[in-house]
Amino acid sequence: MWTYEKKLQYPIKIKNANPRLAKAIITQYGGPDGELGASLRYLSQRYTMPNDTARAALNDIGTEELGHLEMVGTIVHQLTRNLTMPEIKKFGFDDYYADHRVGVYTMGAGGAAFDANAFAVKGDPIADLHENLAAEQKARSTYENLIRIADDPDVIEPLKVLRAREIVHFQRFGEVLRGILDDIDRHKVFAVKK
Amino acid sequence: MNRNREMMLREIQELDFRVQDLRLYLDTHPQETAAAEAYNTAVKKGKAMTDHYEKLYGAVTPTGGGDATARRWVEGPWPWQSYKAGKEEGAYHVDV
Numbered sequence: 001m002w003t004y005e006k007k008l009q010y011p012i013k014i015k016n017a018n019p020r021l022a023k024a025i026i027t028q029y030g031g032p033d034g035e036l037g038a039s040l041r042y043l044s045q046r047y048t049m050p051n052d053t054a055r056a057a058l059n060d061i062g063t064e065e066l067g068h069l070e071m072v073g074t075i076v077h078q079l080t081r082n083l084t085m086p087e088i089k090k091f092g093f094d095d096y097y098a099d100h101r102v103g104v105y106t107m108g109a110g111g112a113a114f115d116a117n118a119f120a121v122k123g124d125p126i127a128d129l130h131e132n133l134a135a136e137q138k139a140r141s142t143y144e145n146l147i148r149i150a151d152d153p154d155v156i157e158p159l160k161v162l163r164a165r166e167i168v169h170f171q172r173f174g175e176v177l178r179g180i181l182d183d184i185d186r187h188k189v190f191a192v193k194k
Numbered sequence: 195m196n197r198n199r200e201m202m203l204r205e206i207q208e209l210d211f212r213v214q215d216l217r218l219y220l221d222t223h224p225q226e227t228a229a230a231e232a233y234n235t236a237v238k239k240g241k242a243m244t245d246h247y248e249k250l251y252g253a254v255t256p257t258g259g260g261d262a263t264a265r266r267w268v269e270g271p272w273p274w275q276s277y278k279a280g281k282e283e284g285a286y287h288v289d290v
Contacts, residue, residue, distance in 0.1 A: 006254050006273060007203060009211065013276045056221040064214060074274040168218065175222035 002063070009067040010161045014078035014154040019093035019102075022079035023109065024149050028072045028162070030106025030114035033138040035072055037118030039065035041135070044121045045128045051183065054125065054176045061169050068162055073104045075155060129177040136170035195271055202247045206254070209240035 028034045042062030049055045080093070080102040088097050095111070106114035120131050143163035150156050195203075216233040223229060244254055252266050253259030259266070 003255055003257075005210075007207060007210075008273045009207065009214070011200075011204060011207060012274075053222055053224075057218065060217055060221055064218070070273070077274050078276060168215065172218050172222055179222070 002066070008071055008074060009064070010071060010158050012071060012074045012078065012154075012158050014075065014152070016152060016154070017081055017083055017087070018079045018152060018155075019083060019088065019091040019096070021150055021152070021155065022076045023093065023096060023111075025072065025079070025146055025155070025159075026076050026104070026107055027109035028139070028142060028146070029069065029076060029104065031108030031112075031142070032115065032118055033135060033142050034106075034108075034114075034118070035065050035069040035139075036106055036114060037120075038062075038135060038139065039069055041119045041121065042132065044119055045132075048121075048123050048125065048128075050125050050180060053179055054129075057172050057176045061172065064165070064169075068165065071158055071162065075158060076104050077102075079155070125180055126177070129173055129180070132173045133170055133177070136166045136173065140166035140170070199247075199251050202243070202250070206240060206243050206247060209236050209243060212236040213240055 030036055039062050042058045042065065046055050046058035046062065049058055083093070083102065088094055099105070108114075120128075120135075122128050122131065140163055143159055143166065147156055147159050147163065150159060213233065213236045216229055216236065219229055220226070220233060244258065248254055248259040252269060253263040256263065256267055
């Protein structure tokens with residue numbers, strides 16, 4: 001069960017439209033390493049986690065990622081507000097406009113629609129946690145690419161926050177994985193010959 | 195959104211961020227006393243600040259803000275909206 005909180009995790013207030021930049025940032029909305037995939041992957045994987053620490057971490061990180069999805073959607077929306085048709089053409093936004101106007105759609109930076117394979121649920125806690133460690137690094141890398149592309153501090157600041165959270169999540173997943181591996185080791189019994 | 199409202203919301207966001215980050219930390223370090231204390235302090239401060247904000251500016255969650263929320267929950271600005279040149283975004287056309 002979730003309840004909505006009428007606020008963003010981090011404030012976003014973008015003054016200037018930049019639809020070309022929005023088309024790159026939208027990849028963290030519905031791209032291969034985006035927040036939608038991350039959130040629903042963790043929330044789906046949590047059912048088959050073997051201990052309470054793992055269940056809690058996946059539940060709570062999956063929930064935070066939903067908040068990040070909202071932040072990325074907000075950035076895309078604020079970058080594409082209040083456009084005129086000449087601006088849409090000038091910024092190369094006409095292809096996106098043809099299908100979605102200025103709606104926020106789940107797609108990657110290249111325009112490919114969201115692929116549910118991003119949810120990657122193996123049902124094996126070790127495999128799933130390694131998947132998540134890689135996913136957090138890929139998302140961190142994507143945010144760094146976006147920060148390099150962006151030239152507007154209004155956009156860069158929230159992107160830096162989102163990048164930092166990927167690193168924190170990576171850290172927590174590492175601790176969850178180590179806990180599970182330690183538990184497995186504890187159950188190994190070595191016979192000692194006398 | 196007036197200046198005071200924005201500043202108060204920002205403080206709530208800071209406190210709730212602290213809660214969120216400590217929550218994840220405590221998920222994997224439940225025995226750490228200092229983190230648990232910091233978490234409890236941030237939760238209490240966040241709640242108090244949110245209560246205060248909700249009395250002035252309306253609900254943050256559907257169960258906050260008292261009886262007025264029944265009717266006033268729908269009122270913006272919603273979080274993805276912001277203000278341009280002192281005007282609410284709603285005054286701008288977003289569908290071209």
